[in-house]
Amino acid sequence: xxxxxxxxxxxxxxxxxxxxxxxxxxxxxxxxxxxxxxxxxxxxxxxxxxxxxxxxxxxxxxxxxxxxxxxxxxxxxxxxxxxxxxxxxxxxxxxxxxxxxxxxxxxxxxxxxxxxxxxxxxxxxxxxxxxxxxxxxxxxxxxxxxxxxxxxxxxxxxxxxxxxxxxxxxxxxxxxxxxxxxxxxxxxxxxxxxxxxxxxxxxxxxxxxxxxxxxxxxxxxxxxxxxxxxxxxxxxxxxxxxxxxxxxxxxxxxxxxxxxxxxxxxxxxxxxxxxxxxxxxxxxxxxxxxxxxxxxxxxxxxxxxxxxxxxxxxxxxxxxxxxxxxxxxxxxxxxxxxxxxxxxxxxxxxxxxxxxxxxxxx
Amino acid sequence: xxxxxxxxxxxxxxxxxxxxxxxxxxxxxxxxxxxxxxxxxxxxxxxxxxxxxxxxxxxxxxxxxxxxxxxxxxxxxxxxxxxxxxxxxxxxxxxxxxxxxxxxxxxxxxxxxxxxxxxxxxxxxxxxxxxxxxxxxxxxxxxxxxxxxxxxxxxxxxxxxxxxxxxxxxxxxxxxxxxxxxxxxxxxxxxxxxxxxxxxxxxxxxxxxxxxxxxxxxxxxxxxxxxxxxxxxxxxxxxxxxxxxxxxxxxxxxxxxxxxxxxxxxxxxxxxxxxxxxxxxxxxxxxxxxxxxxxxxxxxxxxxxxxxxxxxxxxxxxxxxxxxxxxxxxxxxxxxxxxxxxxxxxxxxxxxxxxxxxxxxx
Numbered sequence: 001x002x003x004x005x006x007x008x009x010x011x012x013x014x015x016x017x018x019x020x021x022x023x024x025x026x027x028x029x030x031x032x033x034x035x036x037x038x039x040x041x042x043x044x045x046x047x048x049x050x051x052x053x054x055x056x057x058x059x060x061x062x063x064x065x066x067x068x069x070x071x072x073x074x075x076x077x078x079x080x081x082x083x084x085x086x087x088x089x090x091x092x093x094x095x096x097x098x099x100x101x102x103x104x105x106x107x108x109x110x111x112x113x114x115x116x117x118x119x120x121x122x123x124x125x126x127x128x129x130x131x132x133x134x135x136x137x138x139x140x141x142x143x144x145x146x147x148x149x150x151x152x153x154x155x156x157x158x159x160x161x162x163x164x165x166x167x168x169x170x171x172x173x174x175x176x177x178x179x180x181x182x183x184x185x186x187x188x189x190x191x192x193x194x195x196x197x198x199x200x201x202x203x204x205x206x207x208x209x210x211x212x213x214x215x216x217x218x219x220x221x222x223x224x225x226x227x228x229x230x231x232x233x234x235x236x237x238x239x240x241x242x243x244x245x246x247x248x249x250x251x252x253x254x255x256x257x258x259x260x261x262x263x264x265x266x267x268x269x270x271x272x273x274x275x276x277x278x279x280x281x282x283x284x285x286x287x288x289x290x291x292x293x294x295x296x297x298x299x300x301x302x303x304x305x306x307x308x309x310x311x312x313x314x315x316x317x318x319x320x321x322x323x324x325x326x327x328x329x330x331x332x333x334x335x336x337x338x339x340x341x342x343x344x345x346x347x348x349x350x351x352x353x354x355x356x357x358x359x360x361x362x
Numbered sequence: 363x364x365x366x367x368x369x370x371x372x373x374x375x376x377x378x379x380x381x382x383x384x385x386x387x388x389x390x391x392x393x394x395x396x397x398x399x400x401x402x403x404x405x406x407x408x409x410x411x412x413x414x415x416x417x418x419x420x421x422x423x424x425x426x427x428x429x430x431x432x433x434x435x436x437x438x439x440x441x442x443x444x445x446x447x448x449x450x451x452x453x454x455x456x457x458x459x460x461x462x463x464x465x466x467x468x469x470x471x472x473x474x475x476x477x478x479x480x481x482x483x484x485x486x487x488x489x490x491x492x493x494x495x496x497x498x499x500x501x502x503x504x505x506x507x508x509x510x511x512x513x514x515x516x517x518x519x520x521x522x523x524x525x526x527x528x529x530x531x532x533x534x535x536x537x538x539x540x541x542x543x544x545x546x547x548x549x550x551x552x553x554x555x556x557x558x559x560x561x562x563x564x565x566x567x568x569x570x571x572x573x574x575x576x577x578x579x580x581x582x583x584x585x586x587x588x589x590x591x592x593x594x595x596x597x598x599x600x601x602x603x604x605x606x607x608x609x610x611x612x613x614x615x616x617x618x619x620x621x622x623x624x625x626x627x628x629x630x631x632x633x634x635x636x637x638x639x640x641x642x643x644x645x646x647x648x649x650x651x652x653x654x655x656x657x658x659x660x661x662x663x664x665x666x667x668x669x670x671x672x673x674x675x676x677x678x679x680x681x682x683x684x685x686x687x688x689x690x691x692x693x694x695x696x697x698x699x700x701x702x703x704x705x706x707x708x709x710x711x712x713x714x715x716x717x718x719x720x721x722x723x724x
Binding site: 035039040094122134144151155168172173176177184186188189190191192205 | 503530537542553567
């Protein structure tokens with residue numbers, strides 16, 4: 001399956017993705033710099049501006065790529081479209097900044113997470129009170145600013161006002177579902193044995209729809225896509241989003257730090273109830289199940305525990321199940337595209353993005 | 363001073379405030395119920411909906427009152443104006459939900475704060491992991507939803523689109539300044555001896571402008587106020603906002619729990635660097651200064667320590683200084699109104715609101 005997809009992917013689409021990433025990043029950087037100059041250029045807030053600026057300048061920019069691929073289904077993206085795409089990257093910054101606090105993740109993209117940076121600043125300045133707590137509060141506030149600025153950047157992007165008015169329905173749903181999905185994630189992570197259906201349902205609502213389907217449909221709708229196109233893109237986005245999430249789960253478990261920018265085993269240590277882990281628990285034979293329950297019961301996992309956990313997970317076949325499902329979902333996504341007329345560049349971009357979601361290594 | 367103001371206040375304006383509070387609260391309640399039905403009616407999120415619904419149904423609704431008083435300077439508020447006013451209450455819900463987490467405040471309006479409610483739910487459900495940490499994350503997410511819904515409620519309020527487009531500049535500034543102000547507040551609270559000017563500057567940016575001046579100008583601008591009116595309202599808003607903040611500081615120090623809904627001495631225990639405390643430190647004689655430094659150096663304050671702290675504060679004269687400043691600021695605010703033509707009901711409402719900000723007992 002994966003070879004068949006790879007053969008269809010033209011390198012022109014990969015070059016397009018690299019090019020628009022640079023363009024969107026430039027717009028986001030400019031917007032954040034302007035907001036910092038307007039609101040954050042006050043005493044004591046220099047570190048806040050530095051973190052916001054640094055944060056916006058990193059990442060894969062997957063969501064803006066799907067937005068612009070969706071736009072491509074109607075026309076080549078305009079400068080206004082590039083700015084509107086940037087607003088989704090700010091929404092993602094909001095999610096990452098606050099998720100890292102809630103998950104207690106110390107690393108982001110191979111560097112200290114924002115709450116860690118703020119805590120270090122608190123110590124360096126010799127401030128009183130708990131530095132870690134200050135760091136967490138500051139990162140939450142940086143996230144709040146990104147949430148506010150995302151909407152402002154979309155509104156001021158210059159896309160057609162009437163189209164924007166109609167499309168805000170989707171944007172509003174993305175924002176609310178993101179926060180509600182994170183809440184449900186926290187609940188599932190706290191359940192001893194969450195059900196696989198619940199976990200997949202939340203993963204779809206929180207990550208898949210907000211990473212792939214939402215941005216894609218928003219871009220297409222803002223460009224003026226027809227109902228039939230939106231239907232096909234919705235079907236594609238749903239399954240490609242699921243593939244993206246499964247790949248993310250696998251990388252979170254089996255990916256190396258150099259590839260993910262995260263410590264090995266972090267998802268296990270944080271007791272994240274990903275679909276792969278939950279499925280493994282369901283499929284495990286009695287001995288493996290006892291071993292998983294023992295590891296789940298430990299206060300914290302050593303490196304040896306993590307290694308053992310991953311070996312047991314792999315032995316249940318959950319990893320192969322996830323790989324198979326990724327291949328299946330990508331095939332479904334590609335099939336959905338074949339049933340609707342699309343400009344060639346848009347089709348190529350969507351094939352390329354589907355492929356890179358399923359096989360991406362970071 | 364306070365008697366002179368009281369004499370000018372017609373009870374019609376007080377009745378108006380009570381009436382619009384009910385109207386705005388009904389709109390906010392309806393909007394939150396609709397959003398919960400759309401986004402939060404999913405497995406495991408019942409507690410989130412309950413907290414959001416309960417939160418929106420309480421409070422003084424001061425910000426919406428200033429918004430509608432501002433609107434009154436041009437015309438009687440329409441149903442669309444009432445909905446737009448409600449969006450400011452949702453913005454305030456966002457600030458309270460997250461501030462209570464950051465300040466570690468266990469009580470809000472005399473009842474357990476949202477993060478405490480979520481932590482109790484976590485324990486009741488027998489979930490694994492740290493209940494307090496879950497409660498804090500959940501309250502931050504509830505705040506995020508209020509931040510998103512505030513903008514959505516304003517946009518969907520039905521106020522004139524062109525006026526809204528122009529006024530969003532003010533709304534955007536309020537939202538960003540609120541988050542940046544909270545960041546600076548956290549920094550000031552962590553400084554051993556913040557400067558009085560810094561503290562007053564932050565109090566103005568964070569609380570004053572966002573409680574009084576911002577809502578007032580936003581309401582007036584959306585209704586179509588003239589430049590001269592906006593100038594006068596801005597001057598009034600700035601000083602009345604400062605009076606509001608000083609009264610808030612005094613209540614946080616000397617107010618009783620029945621009046622404030624907060625434990626006595628909470629601001630002292632949280633080491634909040636309010637203007638009154640910072641001024642007291644500056645004015646204290648050497649003996650009092652040593653005593654304050656000793657109390658500031660304690661890991662935590664007992665009830666006896668709080669009582670002693672308040673006695674020393676009062677003895678420095680900082681309390682009288684704050685009371686005098688409140689009276690002076692109210693007089694300046696009222697003087698600003700006298701220099702511009704305003705409809706009688708609007709003037710009465712502004713006088714009433716200024717009075718209740720300066721003298722309010724909760």
